[in-house]
Amino acid sequence: MTKSEKQHYDKIARIGCSLCKFVLGYDDTPAEIHHIRRSGKRFNAPVIALCPEHHRGNTGIHGYGRKQFERVYGTTEEALLAKTLELI
Ligand SMILES: [Zn+2]
Numbered sequence: 502m503t504k505s506e507k508q509h510y511d512k513i514a515r516i517g518c519s520l521c522k523f524v525l526g527y528d529d530t531p532a533e534i535h536h537i538r539r540s541g542k543r544f545n546a547p548v549i550a551l552c553p554e555h556h557r558g559n560t561g562i563h564g565y566g567r568k569q570f571e572r573v574y575g576t577t578e579e580a581l582l583a584k585t586l587e588l589i
């Protein structure tokens with residue numbers, strides 16, 4: 502990871518969990534970085550912040566899988582990314 506990537510990730514993580522914030526209405530939930538996979542590439546993938554539960558938990562994006570996650574919460578990864586990018 503380059504220094505500028507790390508700074509970018511830190512900025513995004515500081516926003517807090519994007520699902521908690523934009524969809525559930527909880528501010529500043531401590532979050533970790535989730536890479537959005539587009540065409541299977543991880544390098545330079547766009548990232549959003551998700552709290553440990555919404556990231557790796559049973560009700561999170563990896564627990565449910567993206568399709569189920571998007572159905573349950575009525576949002577999409579791309580929508581969370583768009584809202585995240587508005588804030589940084
Ligand atoms: Zn969350």
Ligand SMILES: [Zn+2]
Pocket residue numbers: 534535536556563
């Ligand atoms: Zn992830």
